[in-house]
Amino acid sequence: MFGFSKAQAIGFLIMVAAVAIGPFVLYPIFLMQVMCFALFAMGANLLMGSIGLLSLGQAAYFGMGGYVCGYLVQSYGFTPEVGIIAGGLTGAALGAVFGWLAIRRQTIYFAMITLALAQIVYFFAVQDTDFTGGENGIQGIPRSALFGHLSLNNDLAMYALVAVIFLAGVLFVHRVVHSPFGQVVKAIRENEPRAISLGYKSEHYKWIIFIIAAALAGVAGATKAMVMGIETLTDVGAAASGLVVLMVLLGGIGTIYGPILGALVVVAMQYYLSSFGAWVTVIQGAIFMACVLVFRRGVIGELAYRLKTPL
Amino acid sequence: MVMILGKPAPLLFGQLLLGIINGSFYAMLSMGLAIIFGLLRIINFAHGAMFMIGAFVTWGLFNYLGLGFWWALILSPLIVGAAGFVLERTVIQRIYKLDILYGLLLTFGLAQIMGGVMENYFGSSGVSYDTPDLLSGVLNLGFMYMPVYRGFVVFAAAIICFATWFAIEKTKLGALLRAATENPALVQAFGVNVPRLIALTFAGGVGLAALAGVLAAPLYSVNPGMGDDLINTVFAVVVIGGMGSIGGAILTGFGLGIIEGFTDVFYPPGSAVVVFVVMAAVLLARPAGLFGKA
Numbered sequence: 001m002f003g004f005s006k007a008q009a010i011g012f013l014i015m016v017a018a019v020a021i022g023p024f025v026l027y028p029i030f031l032m033q034v035m036c037f038a039l040f041a042m043g044a045n046l047l048m049g050s051i052g053l054l055s056l057g058q059a060a061y062f063g064m065g066g067y068v069c070g071y072l073v074q075s076y077g078f079t080p081e082v083g084i085i086a087g088g089l090t091g092a093a094l095g096a097v098f099g100w101l102a103i104r105r106q107t108i109y110f111a112m113i114t115l116a117l118a119q120i121v122y123f124f125a126v127q128d129t130d131f132t133g134g135e136n137g138i139q140g141i142p143r144s145a146l147f148g149h150l151s152l153n154n155d156l157a158m159y160a161l162v163a164v165i166f167l168a169g170v171l172f173v174h175r176v177v178h179s180p181f182g183q184v185v186k187a188i189r190e191n192e193p194r195a196i197s198l199g200y201k202s203e204h205y206k207w208i209i210f211i212i213a214a215a216l217a218g219v220a221g222a223t224k225a226m227v228m229g230i231e232t233l234t235d236v237g238a239a240a241s242g243l244v245v246l247m248v249l250l251g252g253i254g255t256i257y258g259p260i261l262g263a264l265v266v267v268a269m270q271y272y273l274s275s276f277g278a279w280v281t282v283i284q285g286a287i288f289m290a291c292v293l294v295f296r297r298g299v300i301g302e303l304a305y306r307l308k309t310p311l
Numbered sequence: 312m313v314m315i316l317g318k319p320a321p322l323l324f325g326q327l328l329l330g331i332i333n334g335s336f337y338a339m340l341s342m343g344l345a346i347i348f349g350l351l352r353i354i355n356f357a358h359g360a361m362f363m364i365g366a367f368v369t370w371g372l373f374n375y376l377g378l379g380f381w382w383a384l385i386l387s388p389l390i391v392g393a394a395g396f397v398l399e400r401t402v403i404q405r406i407y408k409l410d411i412l413y414g415l416l417l418t419f420g421l422a423q424i425m426g427g428v429m430e431n432y433f434g435s436s437g438v439s440y441d442t443p444d445l446l447s448g449v450l451n452l453g454f455m456y457m458p459v460y461r462g463f464v465v466f467a468a469a470i471i472c473f474a475t476w477f478a479i480e481k482t483k484l485g486a487l488l489r490a491a492t493e494n495p496a497l498v499q500a501f502g503v504n505v506p507r508l509i510a511l512t513f514a515g516g517v518g519l520a521a522l523a524g525v526l527a528a529p530l531y532s533v534n535p536g537m538g539d540d541l542i543n544t545v546f547a548v549v550v551i552g553g554m555g556s557i558g559g560a561i562l563t564g565f566g567l568g569i570i571e572g573f574t575d576v577f578y579p580p581g582s583a584v585v586v587f588v589v590m591a592a593v594l595l596a597r598p599a600g601l602f603g604k605a
Contacts, residue, residue: 054412056419101591104598105550107411108354112546113594116587119543123583238543242419249416278435281427288420292413293405 004174007309011257012170019163028155029227034267035166036224041247041259042173043216048245049254050177051209052189053103054111057118058217058244060098061091063236064121065218066225070138071131073226079148084165084222091218092211094121099210103203118241125236137232141225158227165223169216174256176212185209217244246284249291252301255311261300318576324455330572331565332461332530335468338564339523340545342475345554347516349492350509353403353414358545359538360425361517365391365524366533367429370440380443380529387525392518399513404506422538429535437534446529464526471522472561479557488512547590552602559602 004012022031040062047053065087073083102113125132132138143152152158176182188195188202196202225231234240247266251258266284273280291298297305304311315323340358347355355361368390369383378386398421406413446460479485491498491508499505524538531537545564552563567586575582593601 054415101594104594108415109550111412111415112354112550113590115543116547116550116590119547120584120587127580238539242423245416245419278427278430281430282424285420285423285425285427288423289402289417292409292417292420293402296409296413 005310007304007307007311008174008256011311015170015257015260016167019167023156023159028159030267030271032159032162032227033224033271034264035162036220036227037244037247037267038260038263039166039169039223040217040220041244041251041263042169043213043220044244045248045253045255045259046173046176046209046216047213048248050182050185050189051206053206053210054107054245055102055114055210055213056111056238056241056245057098057114057116057121058213059236059238059240060118060121061095061214061217062221062224062240062244063125063231063233064094065091065221066231066235067125067132067138068218069222070141070225070231073144074138074141077144080144080146080152080161080226083226084219087222087225088215088219091221092215094218095211095214096207099207099214103206103210115238115241118238122233122236122238125233132231135233137230138225139230141229141231143226143229152226162223162227165219169219170256170260173216177256181205181208243284246288246291248298250287250298252298252304252311255298255300255304257311258298258300262298265299316577321455323576326572326576327569328455328457328461328465328572329575330569331465332468332568333571334565334568335465335472336523336527336541336564337545337548337568338472338561339468340520340541341548341552341560341564342472342557343516343519343523344545344549345557345560346475346479346488346519347513348554350488350495350512351399351403351414352407352411353418355513355516356415356418356542357422357425358418358517358520359542360422361391361395361520361538362524362527362541363429363533363535363538364394364425365521366440366528366531366537367433367438367524368521369525369528370438370533373440380446380525383525383528384522388518388522391521391524392514395517396510396514399510403513404509426535426539433535435535437532437537440528440533442529460529464530467526468523471519475519476557476561544586547586551586551590551593551600553600555600556602563601 019035022028040058044055044058047055068090069083069087072078072086073080078086098114098117101117102110105113126134128134143158145151146161150157152161184195184200185205188200188205192202221235224235243266247262248259249262250265251260251262269280269283273283295302300311314320340362344355344358347353365387368387369380372378372383372386373380403414403417406417442460446463448459450457450459450462479488487498487503487508491503491505495505527537548563548567549560551567552559554560567589570589571582571585574585581588
């Protein structure tokens with residue numbers, strides 16, 4: 001089912017078990033953040049791993065998803081599911097416009113374009129104080145009740161919702177990669193001129209992948225806004241775009257579980273090393289360089305290579 | 312008061328000057344990026360951080376060694392360039408055989424390390440650097456008042472841009488560099504030490520960023536984030552102009568700075584994003600960039 005290999009299926013079961021036991025062992029808010037960032041990173045990994053495009057502006061979709069969700073829930077009293085869906089749609093819509101522009105160029109130019117376009121969103125978030133709250137962000141977003149009935153004020157109830165979204169995201173991404181569509185995408189990454197000569201419109205595939213990645217970022221950002229109750233410039237800035245690339249790189253580009261592990265490690269570093277201040281940035285930069293120089297497969301990628309099975 | 316296009320003339324000229332100054336920095340940085348990209352095939356994401364280090368070295372030379380602005384103008388690019396040379400030989404040269412994106416990722420990490428270290432020592436608000444005595448004061452041009460230092464920055468940037476253009480397009484060393492960009496193996500076969508040429512190119516490119524940093528030190532607060540916003544804009548400049556030619560980088564840099572300055576007069580909220588909007592428009596009309604071939 002979903003095109004899982006045996007090792008991947010075992011991995012999925014282990015992950016489900018970990019997600020179930022998690023909140024009783026670790027701080028639930030921390031785990032919810034990890035799952036949100038994991039969803040975000042899975043989208044970025046679709047771009048980097050499946051079709052080989054590096055985006056340095058994914059935070060635009062993540063942050064804007066969070067802002068739209070927070071605004072709708074806080075100012076208009078919409079229920080969380082509406083906010084999260086709206087966040088995903090916002091990401092997808094923004095991704096459709098930016099992706100349409102960015103896919104005109106390749107590789108490094110693509111990366112620089114995504115970065116520059118994301119800056120527009122950042123400046124918008126800084127300035128439009130009625131909607132985004134500028135420097136203050138949107139504070140005190142109520143968790144309210146799912147479908148208007150199931151209260152999410154309890155951390156475990158919120159955790160259950162985030163876990164469902166996260167696991168559904170894992171299955172969805174895996175399904176996309178292993179669908180006939182995903183096979184064409186892979187063909188384009190391997191040899192684009194050949195895929196084009198076979199009649200595939202490669203830019204359409206790139207565009208769709210870009211939109212899916214942006215939609216996942218939007219859902220992730222919206223969910224995170226619901227969990228934390230705030231949405232600020234941190235989530236929409238260039239630093240967040242860099243973080244998500246680091247998660248994918250560290251975990252393993254093109255693997256299923258890599259971005260999830262990457263998210264766990266990077267969020268854990270921010271949580272548990274926060275007393276070190278800016279040294280965390282230095283450590284992240286060092287990991288970045290180490291991954292590029294000596295550890296390009298990433299943790300899960302290396303494991304998969306040793307076990308000779310995709311993970 | 313003289314009005315031009317419904318705006319007071321001094322305001323208009325003042326913004327034009329600011330635009331040209333910003334354009335000077337865009338031109339100097341995108342030129343360095345283009346030179347490095349030409350030979351190394353990597354986008355130096357740490358270019359903004361090198362600019363920032365150049366400014367901090369300027370500050371450090373004065374505060375620790377008592378060496379003023381004019382010394383910094385020579386020493387800071389040399390120090391940062393030497394560091395760049397070592398960096399290329401020890402770290403960056405390891406990734407030439409890899410996918411082009413790894414260069415971007417590697418230098419991204421490098422930029423994070425440099426920014427983080429400086430933030431630890433100087434905090435995010437940074438330090439301030441005084442305008443050199445010789446260049447302080449204000450000049451009355453008749454139609455506007457111009458701080459002498461700002462005029463100097465424009466003047467210096469123009470010389471730096473011309474000198475770099477001349478060195479690359481008109482000298483023997485530049486011809487060698489261009490030849491190595493076209494076909495490194497052939498140039499190596501002629502007995503040129505290409506790896507050293509590559510390291511020197513990287514050193515030159517980051518030295519240029521440091522030189523821009525020296526010029527920026529008296530203008531802006533010297534802080535760890537000073538290169539970040541700038542480099543994002545410079546990337547857009549590079550996308551617009553393409554990295555094919557030095558002249559193109561210079562023209563695009565100054566042109567966009569001026570557009571930014573005027574936007575600030577007529578629609579202030581737009582000035583922060585106008586460069587990115589121009590980039591989007593260029594992508595629609597000429598996806599390869601104004602001076603780009605591919």
